[in-house]
Amino acid sequence: MINKRLQLVYHPDNVSKAIIYDLVKNYDIVINIIQARILPDEEGKLVMDIKVSKKSALDQALKYLNNEGIDVTILEKSIAYNQEACVHCGACTGLCKAEALIMDKTSWELLLDQENCLLCGMCVSACGFNALSLETNGDNYV
């Protein structure tokens, strides 16, 4: 299963199209809308989490959106780690139940493994030095 967060920007001429219906019906995509602002005859914006079983289905869906004239951005969330700010106290590790943040038991330096991160954000509140933050980066799909 592939999970992605997408941002769709509609233009006045495609606002009225049944895009979501097509995505669900033709590409078997599970959709959870996070944020939407679409007005008739105006530019609209929609942020949604999607689940799709295969990479090929995702590619086809993205192609379809592109053909319909919709600007798609794939939003990647991640934990941003500022090593300069970090004092290697370890406070964040106690809050991370995913073992994405652990202390190296020899050097007592912080180790971050993005792969394990569940983006729960708890470590952000544990760090007094602003060394950790939840970031959303966008990659434009063309």
Next chain:
Amino acid sequence: MTNEKTFSEINEKIKKGKAVVLTADEMSDFVDDHGEDKAFEEVDVVTTATFGAMCSSGAFLNFGHADPPIRMGRVYLNDVLAYSGIAAVDAYIGATEESEILADEYGGAHVIEDLIKGKKVHLRASAKGTDCYPRKEIDTYISLEDLNQAYLFNPRNCYQNYWVAVNSSNKIIYTYMGPLYANYGNASYSSAGQLSPLLNDPYYQTIGIGTRIFLGGAQGYISWEGTQHNPSRERTKNGIPVGGAGTIAVIGDLKEMNSNYIRAASVTNYGVSLYVGIGIPIPILNKEMVKRTAIRDRDIDVTVIDYAGGSRDNPSLGRVNYEELRSGEIKLPNGKIVTTAPLSSLNKARLIASELKDWISKGDFLLEEPVQKLSNTRKFKPIEMKKEGALINDK
């Protein structure tokens, strides 16, 4: 070889570049490998260190006089109130004072860090105006080099041992020991353990008022016994107190400090604090100090406290040692297995212990014999509420 060495004998060796200096970590290994007698013969100084949150910190600043001059009443530094009820242009910026604009995201600790980093700080002050100090307002920018004097004076640092914090309640709580998950979800502790200064000299035989120390990257001094100094805390057989006990007040020149070793922190839903790096050299005057400085994490017990109640007398849940805490998991006497995380940085503490070792080995740092010992008998008293109706709440 006699059974005692003196401060001046050791200092003579330091001046000649011949002193043998080990960190407290290295000392434990040395004694294991070679025994106490050999350690006493060979080792002159053991360096200890800690880098952790030390709320009771702040700095005295002297701004110099404007023309016409002002006798400052209320003083703000980057919108953080500094205490100025001391002479015309002196102020004390306390680490935990919060910005009137940014609240707990920025405070006195951040002002101190910004000054050390050489940043400009916004100074605003108002006054009632007098014949000799007619000016009523001042609004300008200062930096560390503009100040006449700027010295850290921390009333309570370097706690000898501390507590382990857990939360037995069914909701997350935010404490000065960091966020604590419900139902014993995590435990936090805050000590450098076997590297921590006062745990290597538990009865303050060599560390006292006048001791020269490493403070925030500069050479500083122990200026007094710390507030809440509590040598009467229960101790285990090896003399180690099982919770917060001895403390020291320290002083040092902000102009010589380095922000690698002193940093401001904002603790979520709690407030601002200052992380201070302190290193203290322990002269190996006799075999007793060999034994003391050879201590290991497994020999240092600490009490686990349930912070759920938010009371002065939060209940104890038994004891664990620092080796267990460092393993990442402890088992409480009630059977709960709890993951552990430190709050103070062992990584930085080790850097400080080795830097201090370098200073001494190179002859750049001499030991100072205490001019007065820290009390071994003082008791820490709670405040008594003399009127009815108030909640006792002391940290």
